[in-house]
Amino acid sequence: MGAALLEFDGIRVARGRFTLSADLGVPPGSRVAVIGPSGSGKSTLLSLVGGFLAPDQGRIRLDGQDITDLPPGRRPVSMLFQDQNLFPHLTVAQNTGLGLRPDLRLSNLERVRVMQVLAEVGLEGMEDRRPAALSGGQQGRVALARVLLRARPVLLLDEAFSALGPALKAEMLALLGRIADQTGATVLMVTHDPDDARSFAPETILVDGGIAHPPVPTGPLLDNPPPGLRAYLG
Numbered sequence: 001m002g003a004a005l006l007e008f009d010g011i012r013v014a015r016g017r018f019t020l021s022a023d024l025g026v027p028p029g030s031r032v033a034v035i036g037p038s039g040s041g042k043s044t045l046l047s048l049v050g051g052f053l054a055p056d057q058g059r060i061r062l063d064g065q066d067i068t069d070l071p072p073g074r075r076p077v078s079m080l081f082q083d084q085n086l087f088p089h090l091t092v093a094q095n096t097g098l099g100l101r102p103d104l105r106l107s108n109l110e111r112v113r114v115m116q117v118l119a120e121v122g123l124e125g126m127e128d129r130r131p132a133a134l135s136g137g138q139q140g141r142v143a144l145a146r147v148l149l150r151a152r153p154v155l156l157l158d159e160a161f162s163a164l165g166p167a168l169k170a171e172m173l174a175l176l177g178r179i180a181d182q183t184g185a186t187v188l189m190v191t192h193d194p195d196d197a198r199s200f201a202p203e204t205i206l207v208d209g210g211i212a213h214p215p216v217p218t219g220p221l222l223d224n225p226p227p228g229l230r231a232y233l234g
């Protein structure tokens with residue numbers, strides 16, 4: 001629990017003919033957007049942190065601890081994808097409880113904690129429903145409740161809210177902000193929407209031309225984008 005400094009130290013990774021390099025640090029507890037053209041390597045950058053992809057060169061460190069060789073399940077990282085990763089046959093409470101124990105053998109104390117986080121994200125009274133009986137926004141809340149329960153030091157979002165309408169997306173980003181405050185997590189959020197970056201992330205990593213650039217203040221970057229980003233933003 002608590003924030004963590006995330007470091008990409010001399011990272012090089014090839015995927016087919018594509019190569020990404022990253023040499024940067026993300027300060028503890030910061031909220032960072034990851035933006036760049038389609039196919040520039042944003043998901044690749046997140047996969048390196050999540051452990052779904054191993055670099056060809058370089059190390060990834062969290063608070064100085066080398067996590068490069070740790071399998072995904074042993075990394076202090078939570079990841080949220082667009083499809084929210086809810087299991088259709090499990091209830092809201094069970095889907096949330098998975099954040100604590102994959103085998104769902106929760107202690108009484110852990111059950112109480114599940115109910116608490118569900119109340120915190122506004123899902124009180126819906127604990128026994130299955131995901132199909134929830135709206136899209138409510139499903140998003142279940143996924144965020146699980147993240148809140150896990151309270152991992154690093155939270156990765158890969159276009160997690162991009163399918164949502166503007167009002168719902170704003171609501172999810174606000175909830176995400178509260179969760180990041182509560183857990184103190186370092187958040188990396190891939191988005192195609194510059195407004196998401198502006199509203200959520202004081203700093204942004206630009207991924208372009210095979211390079212993940214160190215984070216810079218979001219406002220100035222978007223107000224005065226370098227040529228590759230300018231072309232992409234239109």
Ligand SMILES: Nc1ncnc2c1ncn2[C@@H]1O[C@H](COP(=O)(O)OP(=O)(O)OP(=O)(O)O)[C@@H](O)[C@H]1O
Nearest residue numbers: 015016017018036037038039040041042043044045
């Ligand atoms: N499994 C793979 N095998 C070969 N090449 C891959 C593989 N996965 C991704 N790539 C290539 O790596 C590059 C980066 O892909 P990545 O998904 O990281 O980009 P992205 O910035 O997240 O794109 P988008 O915004 O479209 O989701 C792309 O050129 C892609 O074609």
